[in-house]
Amino acid sequence: xxxxxxxxxxxxxxxxxxxxxxxxxxxxxxxxxxxxxxxxxxxxxxxxxxxxxxxxxxxxxxxxxxxxxxxxxxxxxxxxxxxxxxxxxxxxxxxxxxxxxxxxxxxxxxxxxxxxxxxxxxxxxxxxxxxxxxxxxxxxxxxxxxxxxxxxxxxxxxxxxxxxxxxxxxxxxxxxxxxxxxxxxxxxxxxxxxxxxxxxxxxxxxxxxxxxxxxxxxxxxxxxxxxxxxxxxxxxxxxxxxxxxxxxxxxxxxxxxxxxxxxxxxxxxxxxxxxxxxxxxxxxxxxxxx
Amino acid sequence: xxxxxxxxxxxxxxxxxxxxxxxxxxxxxxxxxxxxxxxxxxxxxxxxxxxxxxxxxxxxxxxxxxxxxxxxxxxxxxxxxxxxxxxxxxxxxxxxxxxxxxxxxxxxxxxxxxxxxxxxxxxxxxxxxxxxxxxxxxxxxxxxxxxxxxxxxxxxxxxxxxxxxxxxxxxxxxxxxxxxxxxxxxxxxxxxxxxxxxxxxxxxxxxxxxxxxxxxxxxxxxxxxxxxxxxxxxxxxxxxxxxxxxxxxxxxxxxxxxxxxxxxxxxxxxxxxxxxxxxxxxxxxxxxxxxxxxxxxxxxxxxxxxxxxxxxxxxxxxxxxxxxxxxxxxxxxxxxxxxxxxxxxxxxxxxxxxxxxxxxxxxxxxxxxxxxxxxxxxxxxxxxxxxxxxxxxxxxxxxxxxxxxxxxxxxxxxxxxxxxxxxxxxxxxxxxxxxx
Numbered sequence: 001x002x003x004x005x006x007x008x009x010x011x012x013x014x015x016x017x018x019x020x021x022x023x024x025x026x027x028x029x030x031x032x033x034x035x036x037x038x039x040x041x042x043x044x045x046x047x048x049x050x051x052x053x054x055x056x057x058x059x060x061x062x063x064x065x066x067x068x069x070x071x072x073x074x075x076x077x078x079x080x081x082x083x084x085x086x087x088x089x090x091x092x093x094x095x096x097x098x099x100x101x102x103x104x105x106x107x108x109x110x111x112x113x114x115x116x117x118x119x120x121x122x123x124x125x126x127x128x129x130x131x132x133x134x135x136x137x138x139x140x141x142x143x144x145x146x147x148x149x150x151x152x153x154x155x156x157x158x159x160x161x162x163x164x165x166x167x168x169x170x171x172x173x174x175x176x177x178x179x180x181x182x183x184x185x186x187x188x189x190x191x192x193x194x195x196x197x198x199x200x201x202x203x204x205x206x207x208x209x210x211x212x213x214x215x216x217x218x219x220x221x222x223x224x225x226x227x228x229x230x231x232x233x234x235x236x237x238x239x240x241x242x243x244x245x246x247x248x249x250x251x252x253x254x255x256x257x258x259x260x261x262x263x264x265x266x267x268x269x270x271x272x273x274x275x276x277x278x279x280x281x282x283x284x285x286x287x288x289x290x
Numbered sequence: 291x292x293x294x295x296x297x298x299x300x301x302x303x304x305x306x307x308x309x310x311x312x313x314x315x316x317x318x319x320x321x322x323x324x325x326x327x328x329x330x331x332x333x334x335x336x337x338x339x340x341x342x343x344x345x346x347x348x349x350x351x352x353x354x355x356x357x358x359x360x361x362x363x364x365x366x367x368x369x370x371x372x373x374x375x376x377x378x379x380x381x382x383x384x385x386x387x388x389x390x391x392x393x394x395x396x397x398x399x400x401x402x403x404x405x406x407x408x409x410x411x412x413x414x415x416x417x418x419x420x421x422x423x424x425x426x427x428x429x430x431x432x433x434x435x436x437x438x439x440x441x442x443x444x445x446x447x448x449x450x451x452x453x454x455x456x457x458x459x460x461x462x463x464x465x466x467x468x469x470x471x472x473x474x475x476x477x478x479x480x481x482x483x484x485x486x487x488x489x490x491x492x493x494x495x496x497x498x499x500x501x502x503x504x505x506x507x508x509x510x511x512x513x514x515x516x517x518x519x520x521x522x523x524x525x526x527x528x529x530x531x532x533x534x535x536x537x538x539x540x541x542x543x544x545x546x547x548x549x550x551x552x553x554x555x556x557x558x559x560x561x562x563x564x565x566x567x568x569x570x571x572x573x574x575x576x577x578x579x580x581x582x583x584x585x586x587x588x589x590x591x592x593x594x595x596x597x598x599x600x601x602x603x604x605x606x607x608x609x610x611x612x613x614x615x616x617x618x619x620x621x622x623x624x625x626x627x628x629x630x631x632x633x634x635x636x637x638x639x640x641x642x643x644x645x646x647x648x649x650x651x652x653x654x655x656x657x658x659x660x661x662x663x664x665x666x667x668x669x670x671x672x673x674x675x676x677x678x679x680x681x682x683x684x685x686x687x688x689x690x691x692x693x694x695x696x697x698x699x700x701x702x703x704x705x706x707x708x709x710x711x712x713x714x715x716x717x718x719x720x721x722x723x724x725x726x
Contacts, residue, residue: 042361043681044722045383058721063714130527131539148527151699237475238529239696239707254354256685256718257361 029270035263042257055264059252064240069272071155072244075162076223076276078155082163083219084212087170092204094171095178105175109168116165120232123161124150154234154242161229166222170215177211178204213284220280224273245269312603313341317359318371319352319590323423323553323630327611330619334610340603349478353684360385365597368604372419374410374589374662375478375677375684381418387594387601388416392609399614402634404654407589410662410673419593420612423553424632426656427486427585429573430540430558431547432566435459435466439546445652446583449490449515449576452547456523459546468523470545471516474532475695477687482586482676483549484694485687488512490577490584492667495678495715500671500724504690504712513694513704520698529699541565549575551588552656555649556627572652574659580667586676587660589633632657682722689714 002010036055041047059065094105111119128149130136136146149157181204189199227246230236236243236251243251249269253262318324324346331342345367347355356370360380372380380386393400393416400408400417407424411417429447436443439458444451456468472483485495493508503509520528523546525539533550537557540548541564548554561567575585592608594601610616617637620629626646629637631653637643638654647653665675672678677687690711697707719725 041681041722043357043379043383043684047722061717063710063717131525146526148530148699151527151529151701235475235692237692237695238699238701239692239710241696241701251685251688255688257357257681258685 032263032266032270035259036267038260038263040258040260040263042259044257047260051260055260056268058261059248059265059268062248062252064243064248067240068243068245068248071240071242072224072246072272074155075159075226075244076220078159079163079166079223080216080219082159083166083170084174084215086163086167087174087215088208088212090167090171091174091178091208092200094175109172111165112168112172114165116228117232119165120161120229123157123164124233128157150234151238154238158226158229158233158242161233162223162226165229166219169219173211173215174208177208181207216284217277217280220276221273224276225269245272311339311341312600313343314368314600314604314607315343315345315366316369316371316592316607317345317347317352317356317367319349320346321349321590322557324371324590326620326624326628327422327616327630330616330623331611333619334607337610338603338606340607342607350476353478360595360597363597365595365599367595368598368600369592369607370595371422372591372593373478374407374587374591375674375679377411377419377591377593378413378673378679379681380593381413381416385596386418387596387598387605388418389420389594389605389608390416391602391605392420393417395609398609399636402614402636404633404635404657406587406657406660406662407633410587410589411591419591420608421589421591421633422612423630424587424589424657425551425553426575426587426632426653426660427483427549427551428555428575428652428656429547429549430555431455431571431573432459432543432545432569433571434569435546436571443571443573446574447576449578449584452549452576453515453519456519456547460523465544466546467525467539467544468546469519470525470531470536470539470548471520471528472532472536472550473520473524473529473695473698474535475529475688475691476532477677477684477691479532479691480695480698481687481691482588484512484516484691486575486586486676487516487584489582489666489675490575490580491515492578492580492582494666494668494670496670496672496719496724498669498671500719502712502715502719504708504715509708510704513697513708517697517704529695549584552649552653553631555653556631556647559627559648572649574652574656582665582667583656583659585656585660587657587662588676680722680724682718682724686715686718689718 037051039047039049039051090108094101094108098104125132127133127135130146130148139146185203186199189203194202225246226244227250230242230244230247234242236247246269249262249265252258252265328344328346335341352371356367356372358364359366360370392398403421404424407421408417411419411421431443436455436459439455441455441458443455452469458468460466460468472480474480488509491508491512493506493512494503497503525531525544536545536548536550537554539545540558543566555572558564558570559567575583577583592611594604598604612633614634614636617629617634626643629643631637638650644650660675662673662675672680677683693707693711696702697704716725
């Protein structure tokens with residue numbers, strides 16, 4: 001049992017780590033806020049001084065800002081749709097008693113271990129490139145013109161890659177939920193004459209609702225900031241077709257060396273992320289109370 | 291003597307040992323010529339005792355890395371590999387040390403450096419970066435396909451001829467594209483090509499009052515010519531092709547013509563890498579008869595950031611890596627065709643080089659014909675052939691590059707791309723204070 005002394009000791013020993021973590025989080029945030037109100041261009045030392053709201057009006061007035069915002073939402077929505085529908089389907093399959101189940105499960109979750117830039121590179125050159133990619137060869141085999149995925153369907157291509165990466169996560173969480181469903185309940189429904197569709201709709205799906213909520217919440221937070229996959233494959237283009245808010249911030253801050261405007265974009269992104277998070281907590285987070 | 295004093299003595303010795311051996315940290319790009327230099331640099335260390343610590347990066351990463359380092363006075367590097375875009379801008383900011391000792395060294399012979407290249411790396415007559423290799427751009431073409439099409443490539447063709455030849459050479463059934471051109475977005479990718487091309491159509495980025503010019507008929511003609519050429523005779527997925535992608539396509543025999551950097555000549559004529567090595571001809575970049583050709587000028591160069599604590603040793607290394615002796619060293623090890631090209635007059639006068647490199651004369655003619663101080667038909671307030679030498683250009687150029695890449699991918703029309711380019715550039719130039 002913890003005595004007063006051990007508790008005090010624990011606190012003292014943990015304090016440095018807590019302080020470091022806090023500074024780690026707060027310092028970049030405060031600096032971003034500070035820079036967002038400064039004229040600061042990396043390679044133009046003439047730009048200095050207080051900028052007022054100029055950086056914000058510049059970023060929000062960017063012709064590609066609205067598109068980036070829409071792209072961000074499509075990206076998040078698209079990936080969520082694929083991973084939840086696909087994840088549920090895979091979880092149902094993996095829940096069946098089949099031979100080699102353990103190995104199969106490991107194979108299914110393995111994409112999660114691949115780093116995003118690596119995954120994106122493999123998809124870009126190995127699969128989707130019209131000249132070298134496997135899909136290109138497949139199309140040619142059937143006498144068709146290879147599809148230039150990243151130029152014809154840039155946002156869709158990015159969604160596919162990101163969904164491939166997040167599908168294992170969704171599957172894993174949903175499978176765990178599925179396994180916690182009591183066998184008796186299923187059998188009872190079966191004996192009452194409920195068919196597979198009805199069993200899924202009235203028993204399995206409601207049971208998985210909480211897990212789905214968790215998947216939506218966690219994935220949304222990560223998906224709002226998708227960057228590596230875009231950087232490696234489309235570079236935000238063609239045009240602004242696959243530019244999301246995170247990539248727009250990168251383009252403004254790093255590619256254009258405009259740290260002031262980039263920081264303003266970063267602050268805007270944080271605000272948007274929070275708005276989305278609050279909205280989600282209200283809309284789907286209710287499931288968590290039960 | 292106790293063990294303690296022995297240990298202290300050894301430690302002291304070790305410390306003074308490391309302090310006396312000077313180490314230079316060099317940031318460079320992962321291009322073939324630089325990798326070779328890295329391999330040969332042991333010689334420099336043997337001669338001088340100066341150790342070298344290499345940071346080798348891919349082009350875009352290198353740019354971001356060194357720009358951030360020098361702008362924030364990070365002081366990570368003693369030598370940076372930079373281009374003709376950065377050199378004059380950074381020199382003006384006082385971020386680079388002038389190479390005065392080297393310029394005064396008769397043995398180094400600064401006057402031997404090609405005037406166009408030297409001019410691009412100087413500010414107010416002072417050299418701020420030494421060229422490691424220099425390049426212009428020209429046409430590389432398949433002599434066999436040209437013959438099959440019943441055409442003869444002139445030394446200095448027009449865009450009209452290039453269009454005709456490209457369409458005649460195209461044989462989609464056999465995977466042969468008449469022409470391969472850059473389409474990947476980026477100021478150093480598609481915009482390097484398109485800006486140089488636009489010069490030959492009489493277009494320019496800005497007029498003398500820094501007003502963007504994308505709403506002019508000259509830009510419209512440039513973009514229309516480029517798009518229709520690529521639609522009729524370009525490879526699939528061209529909007530993701532940069533230098534390296536096109537190089538691979540050409541080496542695999544999938545391009546009838548390719549207009550790009552002159553340094554590519556040694557790669558496409560090297561039988562180890564290229565399936566068409568013995569069938570490549572060279573010609574100057576096309577024009578439209580307005581007095582400017584569509585070729586650029588670039589030099590990957592070595593410079594010393596003002597923050598370097600080892601400036602003297604750094605200048606010594608730059609002297610070694612960009613000297614005539616270094617060229618001779620590479621020639622001895624790898625043959626004359628593989629020496630870094632485009633920097634020294636003496637190289638182009640060397641009969642051994644002329645014999646080994648069939649592209650030498652055309653390279654020199656292309657470099658000499660590019661003038662960064664008067665790149666366009668009409669006067670402009672900026673220098674730079676395939677870029678505009680202002681700090682904001684990296685961002686603006688990449689932005690416009692995205693729009694033109696989208697037009698190539700068929701995501702938007704040429705008119706929309708030009709209108710949006712005009713709007714975005716006007717916005718950025720107003721923000722930067724060029725337009726009141």
